[in-house]
Amino acid sequence: xxxxxxxxxxxxxxxxxxxxxxxxxxxxxxxxxxxxxxxxxxxxxxxxxxxxxxxxxxxxxxxxxxxxxxxxxxxxxxxxxxxxxxxxxxxxxxxxxxxxxxxxxxxxxxxxxxxxxxxxxxxxxxxxxxxxxxxxxxxxxxxxxxxxxxxxxxxxxxxxxxxxxxxxxxxxxxxxxxxxxxxxxxxxxxxxxxxxxxxxxxxxxxxxxxxxxxxxxxxxxxxxxxxxxxxxxxxxxxxxxxxxx
Numbered sequence: 001x002x003x004x005x006x007x008x009x010x011x012x013x014x015x016x017x018x019x020x021x022x023x024x025x026x027x028x029x030x031x032x033x034x035x036x037x038x039x040x041x042x043x044x045x046x047x048x049x050x051x052x053x054x055x056x057x058x059x060x061x062x063x064x065x066x067x068x069x070x071x072x073x074x075x076x077x078x079x080x081x082x083x084x085x086x087x088x089x090x091x092x093x094x095x096x097x098x099x100x101x102x103x104x105x106x107x108x109x110x111x112x113x114x115x116x117x118x119x120x121x122x123x124x125x126x127x128x129x130x131x132x133x134x135x136x137x138x139x140x141x142x143x144x145x146x147x148x149x150x151x152x153x154x155x156x157x158x159x160x161x162x163x164x165x166x167x168x169x170x171x172x173x174x175x176x177x178x179x180x181x182x183x184x185x186x187x188x189x190x191x192x193x194x195x196x197x198x199x200x201x202x203x204x205x206x207x208x209x210x211x212x213x214x215x216x217x218x219x220x221x222x223x224x225x226x227x228x229x230x231x232x233x234x235x236x237x238x239x240x241x242x243x244x245x
Contacts, residue, residue, distance in 0.1 A: 051083030
């Protein structure tokens with residue numbers, strides 16, 4: 001009886017080993033199931049302190065314009081804030097954006113969409129060089145266009161600067177209004193990309209710029225509204241969008 005039980009036990013163990021081996025082998029050769037993984041659309045928000053969220057510094061992780069855009073677009077999107085304070089598009093200034101490690105990361109993520117807003121700091125009298133600005137902007141756009149992801153690119157006209165009679169080292173609205181508003185659409189046309197106008201929606205709202213330069217939460221919402229109105233991007237999280245109304 002003991003021998004019979006031992007034989008039966010050995011057979012059961014043998015069958016278990018066979019079943020486990022077959023299952024393991026089938027798992028090894030089968031393709032991994034990615035049906036439950038959500039493919040996200042990556043948006044790279046490239047810019048200066050306005051993109052960074054300097055006007056909402058203590059809450060920028062949730063209240064900068066890229067963070068708000070993430071909230072309204074929902075889980076299918078991944079909005080990455082590549083904003084850096086004080087940076088310029090021009091390469092021959094004290095803080096050129098595209099020489100920064102974070103700027104280089106904006107290329108490495110192979111974004112599906114790129115939203116660029118650089119020019120506010122370039123508008124300083126000590127920096128402003130329109131011909132060089134156009135040339136270097138076109139070169140930057142071309143670098144994004146050459147990525148494997150072939151991203152859709154938007155370049156934004158910056159918001160109004162509310163400084164009156166600014167020091168030469170401060171951003172100058174005479175340049176933003178008088179030159180960038182014309183030059184950026186020209187650059188976009190030449191590069192084959194789209195424009196988002198952030199000036200029109202902010203020019204009559206000084207209350208949204210407490211320090212006369214950086215938008216607060218209300219100002220950032222206006223920027224998000226402009227993006228939604230001027231691009232095919234749609235808000236899926238209506239509650240979030242309506243919260244600021």
